[in-house]
Amino acid sequence: xxxxIYNTLTRKKEAFKPIDPQHVGMYVCGPTxxxxxxxxxxxxxxxxxxxxxxxxxxxxxxxxxRNITDVDDKINAKAKETGEDIRTITERTAAMFxxxxxxxxxxxxxxxxxxxxxxxEMIEMIERLIEYGHAYAADGxxxxxxxxxxxxxxxxxxxxxxxxxxxxxxxxxxxxxxxDFVLWKPSEDDVPGWDSPWGRGRPGWHIECSAMSRxxxxxxxxxxxxxxxxxxxxxxxxxxxxxxxxxxDKFANYWMHNGHLMVEGEKMSKSLGNFFTVHELxxxxxxxxxxxxxxxxxxxxxxxxxxxxxxxxxxxxxRFYTALRQHKDVVAADVAAPDAFMEALKDDLNTxxxxxxxxxxxxxxxxxxxxxxKGVLMACANLLGILEQDIEGWFTGAxxxxxxxxxxxxxxxxxxxxxxxxxxxxxxxxxxxxDELDAMGVVLEDGAGGTSWKLK
RNA sequence: GGCGCGGUGGUAGAGUGGUUAUGCAGCGGAUUGCAAAUCCGUGAACAGCGGUUCGAAUCCGCUCCGCGCCUCCA
Numbered sequence: 001x002x003x004x005i006y007n008t009l010t011r012k013k014e015a016f017k018p019i020d021p022q023h024v025g026m027y028v029c030g031p032t033x034x035x036x037x038x039x040x041x042x043x044x045x046x047x048x049x050x051x052x053x054x055x056x057x058x059x060x061x062x063x064x065x066r067n068i069t070d071v072d073d074k075i076n077a078k079a080k081e082t083g084e085d086i087r088t089i090t091e092r093t094a095a096m097f098x099x100x101x102x103x104x105x106x107x108x109x110x111x112x113x114x115x116x117x118x119x120x121e122m123i124e125m126i127e128r129l130i131e132y133g134h135a136y137a138a139d140g141x142x143x144x145x146x147x148x149x150x151x152x153x154x155x156x157x158x159x160x161x162x163x164x165x166x167x168x169x170x171x172x173x174x175x176x177x178x179x180d181f182v183l184w185k186p187s188e189d190d191v192p193g194w195d196s197p198w199g200r201g202r203p204g205w206h207i208e209c210s211a212m213s214r215x216x217x218x219x220x221x222x223x224x225x226x227x228x229x230x231x232x233x234x235x236x237x238x239x240x241x242x243x244x245x246x247x248x249d250k251f252a253n254y255w256m257h258n259g260h261l262m263v264e265g266e267k268m269s270k271s272l273g274n275f276f277t278v279h280e281l282x283x284x285x286x287x288x289x290x291x292x293x294x295x296x297x298x299x300x301x302x303x304x305x306x307x308x309x310x311x312x313x314x315x316x317x318x319r320f321y322t323a324l325r326q327h328k329d330v331v332a333a334d335v336a337a338p339d340a341f342m343e344a345l346k347d348d349l350n351t352x353x354x355x356x357x358x359x360x361x362x363x364x365x366x367x368x369x370x371x372x373x374k375g376v377l378m379a380c381a382n383l384l385g386i387l388e389q390d391i392e393g394w395f396t397g398a399x400x401x402x403x404x405x406x407x408x409x410x411x412x413x414x415x416x417x418x419x420x421x422x423x424x425x426x427x428x429x430x431x432x433x434x435d436e437l438d439a440m441g442v443v444l445e446d447g448a449g450g451t452s453w454k455l456k
Numbered sequence: 457g458g459c460g461c462g463g464u465g466g467u468a469g470a471g472u473g474g475u476u477a478u479g480c481a482g483c484g485g486a487u488u489g490c491a492a493a494u495c496c497g498u499g500a501a502c503a504g505c506g507g508u509u510c511g512a513a514u515c516c517g518c519u520c521c522g523c524g525c526c527u528c529c530a
Contacts, residue, residue, distance in 0.1 A: 375527070434490085
């Protein structure tokens with residue numbers, strides 16, 4: 001089977017046909033850098049990282065663009081609140097974002113453009129929109145005139161009349177039509193601004209993605225991704241801006257949207273206090289467990305994030321690492337992932353099904369720890385971006401992944417002592433040492449190659 | 457009000473018009489000085505009501521329940 005993608009544009013699963021089979025382009029909406037990334041932000045990063053890995057195995061070249069929004073009113077508000085310099089906030093937050101996403105085994109995108117470095121491209125695009133009659137300047141603002149685009153609303157499938165009826169925000173006086181949205185807005189002196197034909201100002205939310213995707217991927221490209229909530233208005237407006245400015249019918253051919261997260265059965269929100277940042281979760285659990293947990297459901301489904309679920313995901317990864325640890329001397333053969341696994345991923349990224357195939361591979365490897373079976377397992381793992389940690393570190397907390405707090409040398413000394421006791425058939429002493437270690441949170445496993453240990 | 461999504465065994469979570477998902481938990485067994493890990497076996501489901509069909513949990517309709525978006529939230 002060829003790769004199939006559920007396309008939000010058509011609401012159907014479609015066979016993926018790249019514009020250029022030699023080079024696939026994908027754009028994903030990235031973070032606005034004003035605060036720590038929360039687990040909800042992590043989902044698209046993980047999902048599209050897997051997508052990118054899959055595309056890379058199917059096509060010779062993939063360009064994956066994920067932007068950083070570093071000009072935004074939420075950033076301005078944060079600066080006002082804390083008294084910090086805006087640049088300080090965005091630089092620090094972007095650095096933290098990179099650190100957190102790396103901990104989730106998410107590879108860096110091919111290109112990570114920043115909005116503030118593409119103001120000229122945005123202004124140029126806005127000028128074209130005005131020139132072509134799709135935008136107008138009014139009261140220091142530049143607005144996209146929605147009625148100028150006949151098929152506006154195609155992605156989100158909503159009619160303009162419905163939107164106006166349901167609008168909950170009062171319409172600014174300078175708008176010709178209530179649905180018109182901002183391309184450029186004036187900046188007061190205490191807010192970042194750039195010189196433009198319409199005075200000192202800053203871009204609206206949507207224009208950066210239109211300008212930057214065009215610069216790096218062209219007028220029309222293959223895949224555009226993001227969170228489900230971005231379908232409207234963000235992506236709808238991107239389409240409007242890009243198609244009208246570039247005079248094209250199509251912006252992105254395939255639109256992929258990941259479902260939202262809930263926490264312990266409730267909508268994640270700051271007021272409920274159920275807002276986990278990736279940063280704080282990483283203090284409790286390895287990033288790889290968070291990643292694996294997210295991949296345990298299909299990306300379009302809503303995902304109920306629970307602490308129990310995280311623990312279970314960690315325990316499942318323990319099984320995989322246990323097998324790798326027991327057969328660490330086996331050199332993995334260089335083989336491809338099995339068909340069933342690939343078919344699952346190629347079916348709109350069915351990661352839960354793919355993981356079930358991995359369990360079968362694990363079982364096969366446990367029964368027959370051959371180089372081939374290990375290779376098969378690792379080929380699957382590489383596509384999902386798991387089993388990338390140091391094995392001993394995973395079990396003993398020796399790496400920087402999660403809590404350790406146990407002195408490895410001391411543990412080894414006790415294990416040696418116990419080995420001597422066992423040799424002398426002094427099982428009372430051996431069991432006492434086991435209990436002692438158990439109290440320290442250390443579990444022993446006697447294997448053919450000696451005794452190994454892990455944290456509970 | 458408009459648009460859209462979903463309700464699967466104890467639990468998480470796939471899938472299919474007729475045939476075992478898978479993991480965890482449970483139960484039985486093998487193995488082990490005892491454990492752990494592993495292996496083998498095993499019970500258990502498709503929200504409700506109609507309809508289409510030789511046959512539906514899978515298609516259609518209705519009902520109930522839950523959820524998302526509707527101008528700057530991934």
